[in-house]
Amino acid sequence: xxxxxxxxxxxxxxxxxxxxxxxxxxxxxxxxxxxxxxxxxxxxxxxxxxxxxxxxxxxxxxxxxxxxxxxxxxxxxxxxxxxxxxxxxxxxxxxxxxxxxxxxxxxxxxxxxxxxxxxxxxxxxxxxxxxxxxxxxxxxxxxxxxxxxxxxxxxxxxxxxxxxxxxxxxxxxxxxxxxxxxxxxxxxxxxxxxxxxxxxxxxxxxxxxxxxxxxxxxxxxxxxx
Amino acid sequence: xxxxxxxxxxxxxxxxxxxxxxxxxxxxxxxxxxxxxxxxxxxxxxxxxxxxxxxxxxxxxxxxxxxxxxxxxxxxxxxxxxxxxxxxxxxxxxxxxxxxxxxxxxxxxxxxxxxxxxxxxxxxxxxxxxxxxxxxxxxxxxxxxxxxxxxxxxxxxxxxxxxxxxxxxxxxxxxxxxxxxxxxxxxxxxxxxxxxxxxxxxxxxxxxxxxxxxxxxxxxxxxxxxxxxxxxxxxxxxxxxxxxxxxxxxxxxxxxxxxxxxxxxxxxxxxxxxxxxxxxxxxxxxxxxxxxxxxxxxxxxxxxxxxxxxxxxxxxxxxxxxxxxxxxxxxxxxxxxxxxxxxxxxxxxxxxxxxxxxxxxxxxxxxxxxxxxxxxxxxxxxxxxxxxxxxxxxxxxxxxxxxxxxxxxxxxxxxxxxxxxxxxxxxxxxxxxxx
Numbered sequence: 001x002x003x004x005x006x007x008x009x010x011x012x013x014x015x016x017x018x019x020x021x022x023x024x025x026x027x028x029x030x031x032x033x034x035x036x037x038x039x040x041x042x043x044x045x046x047x048x049x050x051x052x053x054x055x056x057x058x059x060x061x062x063x064x065x066x067x068x069x070x071x072x073x074x075x076x077x078x079x080x081x082x083x084x085x086x087x088x089x090x091x092x093x094x095x096x097x098x099x100x101x102x103x104x105x106x107x108x109x110x111x112x113x114x115x116x117x118x119x120x121x122x123x124x125x126x127x128x129x130x131x132x133x134x135x136x137x138x139x140x141x142x143x144x145x146x147x148x149x150x151x152x153x154x155x156x157x158x159x160x161x162x163x164x165x166x167x168x169x170x171x172x173x174x175x176x177x178x179x180x181x182x183x184x185x186x187x188x189x190x191x192x193x194x195x196x197x198x199x200x201x202x203x204x205x206x207x208x209x210x211x212x213x214x215x216x217x218x219x220x221x222x223x224x225x
Numbered sequence: 226x227x228x229x230x231x232x233x234x235x236x237x238x239x240x241x242x243x244x245x246x247x248x249x250x251x252x253x254x255x256x257x258x259x260x261x262x263x264x265x266x267x268x269x270x271x272x273x274x275x276x277x278x279x280x281x282x283x284x285x286x287x288x289x290x291x292x293x294x295x296x297x298x299x300x301x302x303x304x305x306x307x308x309x310x311x312x313x314x315x316x317x318x319x320x321x322x323x324x325x326x327x328x329x330x331x332x333x334x335x336x337x338x339x340x341x342x343x344x345x346x347x348x349x350x351x352x353x354x355x356x357x358x359x360x361x362x363x364x365x366x367x368x369x370x371x372x373x374x375x376x377x378x379x380x381x382x383x384x385x386x387x388x389x390x391x392x393x394x395x396x397x398x399x400x401x402x403x404x405x406x407x408x409x410x411x412x413x414x415x416x417x418x419x420x421x422x423x424x425x426x427x428x429x430x431x432x433x434x435x436x437x438x439x440x441x442x443x444x445x446x447x448x449x450x451x452x453x454x455x456x457x458x459x460x461x462x463x464x465x466x467x468x469x470x471x472x473x474x475x476x477x478x479x480x481x482x483x484x485x486x487x488x489x490x491x492x493x494x495x496x497x498x499x500x501x502x503x504x505x506x507x508x509x510x511x512x513x514x515x516x517x518x519x520x521x522x523x524x525x526x527x528x529x530x531x532x533x534x535x536x537x538x539x540x541x542x543x544x545x546x547x548x549x550x551x552x553x554x555x556x557x558x559x560x561x562x563x564x565x566x567x568x569x570x571x572x573x574x575x576x577x578x579x580x581x582x583x584x585x586x587x588x589x590x591x592x593x594x595x596x597x598x599x600x601x602x603x604x605x606x607x608x609x610x611x612x613x614x615x616x617x618x619x620x621x622x623x624x625x626x627x628x629x630x631x632x633x634x635x636x637x638x639x640x641x642x643x644x645x646x647x648x649x650x651x652x653x654x655x656x657x658x659x660x
Contacts, residue, residue: 113624
């Protein structure tokens with residue numbers, strides 16, 4: 001059936017285009033040809049009208065900057081800096097938003113709009129830029145306590161004070177404190193998958209040090225660069 | 226890391242256009258003659274400034290000039306926070322030093338005409354271009370008895386931020402307890418579909434806290450509006466909407482809410498159903514493309530500018546692109562974020578066209594935050610990501626949606642959305658103005 005073929009070829013185009021092409025061979029049209037007025041495929045089938053696929057990682061990444069900042073360097077106060085995080089971590093984060101494994105306010109609605117290939121392309125782009133941390137002021141004794149607790153409970157996975165992207169556990173150093181706060185809340189209340197190892201460490205930490213211990217760790221990370 | 230010398234410092238130092246020149250913002254690039262191509266951008270708002278920045282970043286050999294009538298741009302988004310005292314006016318202000326430092330020429334002047342290869346300004350300049358981007362925002366269709374002059378002095382629209390934002394704020398603070406605030410909402414399409422209703426909510430919040438015997442009346446020609454369910458739910462939760470003690474009265478089109486005339490002297494609005502007298506009147510008029518678009522022959526009978534949705538080139542005039550509120554960007558709403566997104570796609574296309582390359586596949590986005598209440602913190606959002614249809618007919622939504630409501634309403638998330646709204650503000654403005 002004609003509609004079915006159309007939908008499949010659109011899907012195929014998306015898959016093919018996502019496999020590395022940065023630009024389509026769409027030539028610019030002279031403006032006197034005017035905007036195409038042909039009617040889109042009618043909604044008899046569930047498929048949406050075919051769209052132009054193959055956007056580059058940079059083009060896709062530019063749609064994130066309104067909240068995550070130029071090249072993913074957030075100026076805060078609550079949306080995280082994502083530039084410089086590892087590709088694997090970013091892909092995982094987007095997939096978790098998309099699939100609802102991480103509950104969110106807005107990211108779920110946004111993540112659903114990108115294909116697997118597009119998520120890879122965007123993540124590759126952001127993994128290739130520099131991370132820009134922002135040192136937020138915090139009480140120095142709280143920070144010292146936080147560093148101590150980090151070394152004891154978190155450093156195994158969050159290397160170098162949470163500043164090493166290659167540990168694939170995000171970047172915590174110089175990250176926005178409200179974001180770290182909300183994320184920890186989500187880990188604790190089940191709105192975000194926490195993973196067995198981290199849950200174990202967190203349970204012990206909370207039992208021994210309580211919420212103030214967690215807050216000290218957040219102060220430590222957010223006061224770094 | 227935030228720059229040490231931020232935009233507030235710049236505004237203090239520069240003191241306006243004359244100061245801007247003194248701080249070394251060049252009027253004409255000395256390399257203009259040697260440039261690969263010249264792009265002139267009419268309007269230094271969310272669309273124009275972003276287009277300039279992206280073109281220059283992508284190809285520094287292109288000479289880029291912004292012609293903007295105001296020395297500083299005041300964002301209209303978040304201006305409701307200033308109206309209701311949660312922020313001061315300078316929170317909205319952004320200067321052009323950051324863009325100038327990136328090699329963009331800034332000309333503070335008003336464009337009065339656009340020839341095929343040059344823009345003409347009120348100050349007598351003729352600025353040549355190979356490609357022109359027009360991002361003029363909106364113009365207003367005032368009802369009988371209303372005018373730009375009256376809106377600057379007595380009955381604001383405050384739908385372009387700056388002086389009128391402050392005036393509306395001052396009128397609110399001067400109003401006695403027990404007074405009435407009247408807001409007139411416009412017909413579709415208009416800039417910032419949720420805006421009038423965020424203004425309603427936050428003014429109700431101000432009255433509830435400071436002048437609890439007062440009331441907001443909204444006169445609307447429409448029967449529905451953006452995020453309708455979310456707003457009315459928020460009005461119910463925070464402001465007694467639907468009860469005898471409601472701070473808000475919304476009179477829709479079906480009930481005669483359409484405004485027919487204004488008598489500014491007697492502070493009376495004539496609506497279809499009856500007359501309303503109020504202490505503070507804010508009429509947001511019906512809208513069309515910014516004036517220069519009309520003058521330059523870029524609008525059609527709708528009053529808005531038809532464009533190619535991939536390049537944003539006008540379908541009526543060659544080499545001239547229109548982005549933002551003024552354009553018919555079918556599929557996207559008229560918002561600051563949409564203007565910014567369109568600017569990025571347009572910039573990419575212009576760079577490709579100048580260099581004779583293929584157009585990039587485009588990606589678009591929009592997010593609109595509305596704050597229902599600060600105490601307690603409650604904000605809502607609508608978000609979407611888009612691609613361009615292969616036939617070019619529409620910018621197609623790929624996913625998106627609204628903040629949950631009803632039994633899915635999550636109060637903790639609503640509080641977070643206020644923080645995210647504020648974060649969006651910081652990030653999109655620094656992304657646009659490099660400040």
